[in-house]
Amino acid sequence: MSLTPLTRLAELPEDEWDALVPAAQPFLRHAFLTALEDSGSLGPDSGWRPEHLLWYQDGRLLAAMPGYRKWHSYGEYVFDQGWAEACLRAGIDYYPKWLGAVPFSPVTGHRILGGEAAAGQLLDELPAYLVRQGLSGAHVNFTSPESDRLFDGRPQWLLRSDCQYHWHNRGYRDFQDFLDTLSSRKRKQMRNERQQVAAQGITFHWFEGGELSEAQWDFVYTCYANTYRVRGRAPYLTRLFFSLLAERMPQAIRVVVARQQGQDVAMAFSLISGDRFYGRYWGCLAEFDRLHFETCFYQGMDYAIAQGLTHFDAGAQGEHKLIRGFEPVLTHSWHYLRHPGLQAAVDDFLRQERVAVAAWAEQARQSLPYRRN
Structure with missing residues (x-):
């Protein structure tokens, strides 16, 4: 078994990658991710270096995570700049970090592709990979419920919540x-x-x-x-x-x-x-x-x-969507930070933030324009 980084997705056959991608996940398809890379929208000059993680067993690709090495936090829509600034003041290196996400796309989806067992093995190997690569941590944004279940059973990963507004037909x-x-x-x-x-x-x-x-x-x-x-x-x-x-x-x-x-x-x-x-x-x-x-x-x-x-996801933020019938939906991201002090401080912050986000979502639900019977 091995965890292998891939810095250019086009080097992996499309059918091999897409075989791991669930249906109705257009942002995870080989075509979408390679269009980002081949068009020059990503690359060293952009601060986004592709670094997809592949999990092989006996030469077969069983799991994968689309990912990027980052030297900044732009284009992620999960805002951790405050954490980076605190690290700068404390003399702790926050960048580079590893990000599991679809670039510039705040859309929920699978972030660990493949069967549950292999996906879990990849996730368990990730902390050691961060150490070998000299990365401060890993951040996985806009996770699906299936991905959430994998992270939830691993206490070193910290849960963050936010709120979007989606319309339902x-x-x-x-x-x-x-x-x-x-x-x-x-x-x-x-x-x-x-x-x-x-x-x-x-x-x-x-x-x-x-x-x-x-x-x-x-x-x-x-x-x-x-x-x-x-x-x-x-x-x-x-x-x-x-x-x-x-x-x-x-x-x-x-x-x-x-x-x-x-x-x-x-x-x-x-x-x-x-x-x-x-x-x-x-x-x-x-x-x-x-x-x-x-x-x-x-x-x-x-x-x-x-x-x-049946489902219309119009993107991140935008409280003005509420009065037009878009309903609050909680989104999730997961964070692993190698520095123990930073991990503890962020854990405390996120516990409080989750309570505030849940309260806001409930308050927003009361502001929906639908008739009350």
């Missing part, structure tokens, strides 16, 4: 059927928001990944990059990533384009798999009243209803 016939479940005030607000967008002469057009030309992908990328540039930041993804993903897994891609007077003005990029709809990136070329809500939320809800998709 409860068999609605159409958007009006969904609106009918809301209080009258919220129902009126959403209807007015959609009418305000329509009054600006904006129409929406849906495309699958294989239907978009390279010129249209140029537009998608321009919109995506603009959401970062208006905040004075560089975009995480390169233009090539979108072309590679469209080539490698077009069936999973959905793009809705907002058009005014024949001109494309905004877009939202999503992935679908199984019964799930994942809203990922959005952007616009100019500001339009209420366009963000329509493009990112209402269009996705419409599409999910029409296609019979």
Whole structure:
């Protein structure tokens, strides 16, 4: 048995990796992860070095963890910068660290691939691997319930909770059927928001990944990059990533384009798999009243209803989603820190934080716009 790091996923055959990936996990597929690597969105200059962990037995790949060696904490959506700053003040090295995650994608999923026994063996070998590699610790973000069970039985791993907001399609016939479940005030607000967008002469057009030309992908990328540039930041993804993903897994891609007077003005990029709809990136070329809500939320809800998709994950954060029917969902991450003092301090902090997060989720649930019978 051996734990082997892999710094370029393309060196492993696609079918061998994907055989470990559960259904309805598009972000874990070989096509998605290699598109990130091959497009230059990841690499030494980005502070993300691929370092996938493979567990072999008798020459057969039985388990794996998609992972990265990190020299910063950007693009993770589980915020540990405070821990790093405390280490800096105390003279403790926090970077480099190992991160088990899908880069730039705060979406819950399996983080240890393979059968339970082999996955557990890989996880048990990870602390020794960190020592050999001189890494301060390991952090595994947005874990599925199946992965949670593996970590939960190992007390050296610390649990962290956070809250996202997801929308559930409860068999609605159409958007009006969904609106009918809301209080009258919220129902009126959403209807007015959609009418305000329509009054600006904006129409929406849906495309699958294989239907978009390279010129249209140029537009998608321009919109995506603009959401970062208006905040004075560089975009995480390169233009090539979108072309590679469209080539490698077009069936999973959905793009809705907002058009005014024949001109494309905004877009939202999503992935679908199984019964799930994942809203990922959005952007616009100019500001339009209420366009963000329509493009990112209402269009996705419409599409999910029409296609019979039951779960809409619109991304991290965003308390404004609550009043539009997105419900609080707890997310989990797990942390192993080699320094005993840091481990103890973080453990104490996380115990208190989990209580606060659970209380907030319950409070948020009371703010949902649904009618109370």
